[in-house]
Every structure is written in structure tokens, then in C-alpha cells.
Amino acid sequence: MSEIPLSRPDITDAEIDAVTQVLRSGRLSIGPQQERFERLVAGRCGRREGVAVSSGTAGLHLVLEALGVGPGDEVVTTPFSFIASANCILMVGATPKFVDICPQSLNMDPAQLEAAITPQTKAIIAVEVFGQPQHMDTVEAVARKHEIPLIEDACEGLGGRLGGRPVGGFGRASVFGFYPNKQITTGEGGMIVTDDDRLADLCRSLRNQGRSTPADGGMPGQHNSGGTATGAWLDHPRLGYNYRLSEIASALGVVQMERLDDLLAARRRVADRYTQLLLDQTDLVLPAAPRGDEAGMSWFVYVVRLGTQYDRAARDRVIAGMRRHEIGAANYFPCIHLQPFYRERFGCAPGDYPIAESISDRTLALPFHNHLTAEQADLVCQTLHVMLQREQMLLEE
Numbered sequence: 071m072s073e074i075p076l077s078r079p080d081i082t083d084a085e086i087d088a089v090t091q092v093l094r095s096g097r098l099s100i101g102p103q104q105e106r107f108e109r110l111v112a113g114r115c116g117r118r119e120g121v122a123v124s125s126g127t128a129g130l131h132l133v134l135e136a137l138g139v140g141p142g143d144e145v146v147t148t149p150f151s152f153i154a155s156a157n158c159i160l161m162v163g164a165t166p167k168f169v170d171i172c173p174q175s176l177n178m179d180p181a182q183l184e185a186a187i188t189p190q191t192k193a194i195i196a197v198e199v200f201g202q203p204q205h206m207d208t209v210e211a212v213a214r215k216h217e218i219p220l221i222e223d224a225c226e227g228l229g230g231r232l233g234g235r236p237v238g239g240f241g242r243a244s245v246f247g248f249y250p251n252k253q254i255t256t257g258e259g260g261m262i263v264t265d266d267d268r269l270a271d272l273c274r275s276l277r278n279q280g281r282s283t284p285a286d287g288g289m290p291g292q293h294n295s296g297g298t299a300t301g302a303w304l305d306h307p308r309l310g311y312n313y314r315l316s317e318i319a320s321a322l323g324v325v326q327m328e329r330l331d332d333l334l335a336a337r338r339r340v341a342d343r344y345t346q347l348l349l350d351q352t353d354l355v356l357p358a359a360p361r362g363d364e365a366g367m368s369w370f371v372y373v374v375r376l377g378t379q380y381d382r383a384a385r386d387r388v389i390a391g392m393r394r395h396e397i398g399a400a401n402y403f404p405c406i407h408l409q410p411f412y413r414e415r416f417g418c419a420p421g422d423y424p425i426a427e428s429i430s431d432r433t434l435a436l437p438f439h440n441h442l443t444a445e446q447a448d449l450v451c452q453t454l455h456v457m458l459q460r461e462q463m464l465l466e467e
């Protein structure tokens with residue numbers, strides 16, 4: 071029996087050719103591929119500016135820094151997400167303020183958002199968790215009312231839509247990540263998109279060692295392929311990072327963006343197949359997304375959760391059982407506030423965000439990628455069924 075991985079990138083000869091061309095060109099960083107990639111992602115989101123970076127985490131870090139968020143400031147966010155959406159707050163020395171989640175969308179509950187806002191709140195980071203865009207518009211309205219910048223962590227939502235608007239078009243700036251399990255990949259990589267030219271310029275400077283940008287009154291420095299620096303290349307008006315994205319990665323991203331609609335359609339077919347196969351499984355809660363094209367959901371992962379009669383130990387046994395059958399399943403996501411260093415630094419404890427905790431104890435992600443065959447999906451669901459039957463027997467004992 072061969073393994074069914076949790077995720078797998080979708081790479082064709084077109085990506086391989088594009089990368090090979092860059093390698094032959096001799097220009098491996100800061101070049102035309104990065105600009106093309108930036109235009110494609112920004113265009114897809116209806117944004118004026120795109121700033122390619124080395125990861126989604128780097129993008130979130132830069133946006134917070136460019137907004138001037140720092141020690142003494144608070145940033146409101148969700149406890150139910152990949153840890154980077156909160157870690158970026160710690161990177162700039164600010165304090166995360168978590169808001170419990172809505173049990174349907176699994177996103178930050180907009181009804182509880184206002185209670186978390188204080189005079190120290192300098193930003194809100196909202197996530198489309200698992201690619202579900204629901205509530206981003208409501209969160210945006212609250213942010214606007216309080217004149218607090220909203221950062222859309224769109225790392226799981228590329229290609230999604232909400233109320234006719236693209237994911238990546240909400241708030242002051244949005245950030246994507248292109249790790250290999252995302253809707254598109256550049257191996258490692260990320261992108262900031264925004265309509266704020268000054269913010270984009272500052273992010274471009276910060277990703278490039280704090281070098282001058284046109285906004286600093288200087289020309290962007292050039293580093294020619296012979297390895298010598300010219301112009302303002304050695305002017306650094308501010309502290310910056312090396313968060314650049316290579317031409318190799320950008321070329322990969324360009325082809326993936328050109329294929330985005332096909333990639334999304336393939337993911338949707340896999341999700342629809344799972345939903346079809348699991349519909350009768352009454353002890354499971356399926357993703358809340360409606361089926362079909364209009365739903366606005368961009369499928370990042372397929373996450374189911376065990377009914378409330380089960381506990382975390384039951385969920386962990388189901389995951390372990392699936393893994394014994396070489397089926398990649400994972401506990402997406404453990405609550406961020408319960409990670410050891412959040413408990414130590416911020417005094418977070420079990421019971422702080424009861425909905426997120428109760429849901430996080432019972433969720434599991436199934437193998438989800440474009441190459442998953444109908445037979446494999448069948449096998450995943452049959453195995454899950456057997457594991458759930460065992461848990462049911464344990465309950466009845």
C-alpha cells in the first residue's frame with residue numbers, strides 16, 4: 071500500500087521550463103520575474119501594488135513593521151490559525167490579543183471583536199482559515215469604524231471571493247504565503263498586496279536591507295550581475311531584512327498564477343468528492359462551505375471535525391489510526407494561545423477561548439491535493455469510517 075500524503079504541490083513541465091530559463095539567464099535575483107509575479111498577484115486581488123517576499127511570515131512581519139507597530143502596542147487576532155499569523159506580532163515586540171472564533175466559519179467572531187479593541191490596539195490581523203472568507207467584510211467594517219488598520223492574512227485564501235470581492239482585497243494590506251501546501255507555491259515565498267503606495271515602498275525597502283526607494287528621494291540601488299554595487303545600493307536609511315524572493319521562485323510563481331483557476335477548480339473537485347463521500351457520516355461535522363463555484367471558498371485543506379460526543383483523545387486516536395494506514399492526516403490547528411511560549415509570555419491558559427479550544431480538540435485535516443484520485447479519496451473515507459466506528463464502540467462501553 072502506498073502512502074497518501076497530506077498535501078502535494080501541482081507542478082507541470084511549464085513550471086520546470088520557466089525555472090530552467092531563469093537558471094540559464096544568469097539573473098537569479100531582483101529581476102523581471104519578480105515584477106511579473108507581483109503584477110499577477112496584485113492584479114488578481116484588484117490591488118495596485120504587490121511586494122514579493124521570501125515567505126508569508128516575512129510579509130506579515132514587514133507589514134506590521136511598516137505600519138509602525140511595536141512594543142506597548144496590541145494587535146487583535148485569532149487563536150485558531152497557523153502560528154505565523156500571531157508570531158509576527160511578537161516579532162515586532164507587540165502583544166497579541168486573541169478573539170474567540172465563530173463555530174461555523176472558524177474565523178475570528180466579529181461579534182466579539184469590538185470587546186477586544188483598546189486604545190493600545192494598533193492593528194487587526196484576520197485570517198481566512200482553511201480558505202473560508204466569511205466575516206472578512208464585517209471585520210473590515212469594524213476596523214474602519216475604529217480607524218485601526220486591518221491586515222488580511224490571506225495565506226490560506228488565494229482565489230477566494232466574498233460578496234463579489236477577491237480575497238487579498240480587504241483592509242490596508244493583505245499577505246499571501248506560497249509554501250508547497252498552499253493553493254500555489256514558489257517552494258518558499260510570499261506576497262504583500264496593497265493600494266497604499268507608501269506602505270508598499272516601505273515594505274520594498276524593508277525586504278531589501280533597508281535600501282533607499284524612490285520615496286526616500288534616492289534611486290533604487292542596482293547590483294549588477296558582475297557582483298559590483300552601483301548607485302544607492304550601499305545606502306541604507308533604515309534597518310531592513312533580506313526578505314527578497316529569488317527570480318527562480320518568482321518564475322515558478324508566475325506559471326502557478328497563470329494556472330490558478332485550473333488549480334482551484336481541481337481542489338474544488340477533490341473537496342466536493344470528500345463532501346459527497348462523507349455526507350452520511352453523522353458523527354462528523356463537514357466544512358461549512360456550500361458546494362459549487364459561487365461559494366467563494368478557496369479550498370486550502372479539507373478539515374472535518376468529530377461530533378461533540380468525542381474528545382481530543384478520540385481525535386488523536388483517529389489521526390494515529392489513519393497514519394498507521396499511511397494516510398496523511400493532521401490536527402489542524404492546535405490553538406496558538408496554548409503553545410508553551412504563549413502560555414509563558416502572556417499567561418494564556420486553557421479556558422481562555424473555549425470555542426476555539428473545543429473545535430481545535432476535534433478537528434482533523436484529510437489528505438488534500440490535486441493529484442488525489444477518486445480511489446484514494448474512497449480509501450481515506452473508508453478508513454476514517456472504520457476509525458470512527460471504533461470510537462463509537464469505545465463510547466458505548
Ligand SMILES: *Cc1c(COP(=O)(O)O)cnc(C)c1O
Nearest residue numbers: 125126127152154225247248249
Ligand atoms: C502558511 C501561513 C502563513 C505563513 O506562510 P509561510 O509562507 O509558511 O511563512 C501565515 N498565516 C497563515 C494563516 C498560513 O496558513
